[in-house]
Amino acid sequence: MTEATDTKKRILDVGEQLFLKGGYDSFSYRHISSALGIKNAAVHYHYPSKAELGAAVIRRARRRFARWREEVEARGDDAVQKLEALFGIFRNFLQAGTVCFGGALAINFPALPPEMQREAQDLNGDFLAWTEAVLREGRREGRFTFPGDPKDQAVVVLACIQGLLQIARETDPSHFDAAVTQLMRSMKA
Amino acid sequence: MTEATDTKKRILDVGEQLFLKGGYDSFSYRHISSALGIKNAAVHYHYPSKAELGAAVIRRARRRFARWREEVEARGDDAVQKLEALFGIFRNFLQAGTVCFGGALAINFPALPPEMQREAQDLNGDFLAWTEAVLREGRREGRFTFPGDPKDQAVVVLACIQGLLQIARETDPSHFDAAVTQLMRSMKA
DNA sequence: GTCTATAGCGGGATAGAC
DNA sequence: GTCTATCCCGCTATAGAC
Numbered sequence: 001m002t003e004a005t006d007t008k009k010r011i012l013d014v015g016e017q018l019f020l021k022g023g024y025d026s027f028s029y030r031h032i033s034s035a036l037g038i039k040n041a042a043v044h045y046h047y048p049s050k051a052e053l054g055a056a057v058i059r060r061a062r063r064r065f066a067r068w069r070e071e072v073e074a075r076g077d078d079a080v081q082k083l084e085a086l087f088g089i090f091r092n093f094l095q096a097g098t099v100c101f102g103g104a105l106a107i108n109f110p111a112l113p114p115e116m117q118r119e120a121q122d123l124n125g126d127f128l129a130w131t132e133a134v135l136r137e138g139r140r141e142g143r144f145t146f147p148g149d150p151k152d153q154a155v156v157v158l159a160c161i162q163g164l165l166q167i168a169r170e171t172d173p174s175h176f177d178a179a180v181t182q183l184m185r186s187m188k189a
Numbered sequence: 190m191t192e193a194t195d196t197k198k199r200i201l202d203v204g205e206q207l208f209l210k211g212g213y214d215s216f217s218y219r220h221i222s223s224a225l226g227i228k229n230a231a232v233h234y235h236y237p238s239k240a241e242l243g244a245a246v247i248r249r250a251r252r253r254f255a256r257w258r259e260e261v262e263a264r265g266d267d268a269v270q271k272l273e274a275l276f277g278i279f280r281n282f283l284q285a286g287t288v289c290f291g292g293a294l295a296i297n298f299p300a301l302p303p304e305m306q307r308e309a310q311d312l313n314g315d316f317l318a319w320t321e322a323v324l325r326e327g328r329r330e331g332r333f334t335f336p337g338d339p340k341d342q343a344v345v346v347l348a349c350i351q352g353l354l355q356i357a358r359e360t361d362p363s364h365f366d367a368a369v370t371q372l373m374r375s376m377k378a
Numbered sequence: 379g380t381c382t383a384t385a386g387c388g389g390g391a392t393a394g395a396c
Numbered sequence: 397g398t399c400t401a402t403c404c405c406g407c408t409a410t411a412g413a414c
Contacts, residue, residue: 040409111211156371164344228398
């Protein structure tokens with residue numbers, strides 16, 4: 001990996017962290033450049049506009065989630081373990097002091113650059129589809145016992161952990177694990 | 190109500206809408222003043238700093254929720270009806286094209302003015318305490334059958350509808366009612 | 379690929395007239 | 397209570413040297 005692409009990757013790293021900590025409106029080229037010890041013109045060289053940088057951050061998150069799914073699949077986890085692995089992703093956000101992509105994108109979604117809106121919708125689709133498949137598989141194998149359509153239940157599960165991250169951030173972080181346990185129990189009882 | 194306090198109220202109205210649509214970073218004194226046909230110095234007269242305006246918006250939401258609780262109590266609703274009334278509050282946000290206070294406050298919570306952070310925590314406390322009481326009452330009367338502590342279940346319920354509003358905003362609004370129905374069914378089954 | 383320098387705009391906030 | 401005028405700052409983005 002050359003020095004050039006290394007800077008490009010670092011910009012994405014810092015940009016992602018700032019985005020997840022405060023949303024699209026909260027960070028600037030100066031925040032990123034000063035964190036990397038460079039000047040803001042250098043950031044513009046790699047990502048000419050903020051819209052492109054924002055879209056690139058979401059696009060990378062989608063690729064990362066795709067690789068993550070392959071790893072989980074390769075482990076041969078059952079549906080319960082898979083869902084717990086999903087909760088682990090969100091627990092990492094909590095420990096990093098951020099919200100998740102969905103939460104960071106939702107606040108001013110209609111005002112975001114169109115290419116970011118598209119990436120955000122695709123990322124949501126990825127998470128919803130995977131969760132639905134896991135819930136369906138788990139119920140078929142008798143590991144989950146929830147009523148209704150797995151598609152609707154997937155929305156409930158993802159909405160819950162997304163909201164949990166935010167409530168935990170505003171009040172008490174311990175709410176997260178307590179409520180995740182509660183959610184899991186309600187599907188296995 | 191004098192003209193003066195009327196302007197003050199209108200500032201709060203516009204400020205609240207802009208805040209719920211895009212978060213604290215998304216709006217300015219100019220947005221508010223131009224929406225009201227006045228100048229930004231006039232807004233500063235009523236709310237000298239943006240932090241005070243933001244705190245006042247949250248404070249009014251707390252008072253509104255307190256009045257709402259009294260109305261619901263006066264109607265003599267049962268626990269199921271009460272929870273459905275709560276969902277109605279959030280459905281109104283969806284129809285207004287906004288997220289809820291919790292979602293708007295979470296994104297950059299650590300960077301918010303301290304007085305806003307305090308009001309936000311109090312507002313969260315109000316919602317959590319009321320929801321917990323309703324869930325406890327409903328289970329005692331046999332209207333709900335969920336496992337575990339009503340306190341944890343209240344966090345699950347509020348996190349879910351908060352997240353739902355955001356997912357509905359990013360993808361398909363119809364997700365909201367479908368998932369709310371699913372959530373309700375999982376507690377009554 | 380990174381720099382200096384700067385354009386052009388919008389942000390929060392204030393002074394002082396009316 | 398609202399106005400005009402202004403300050404100072406930070407933002408995205410670009411031009412051109414190195």
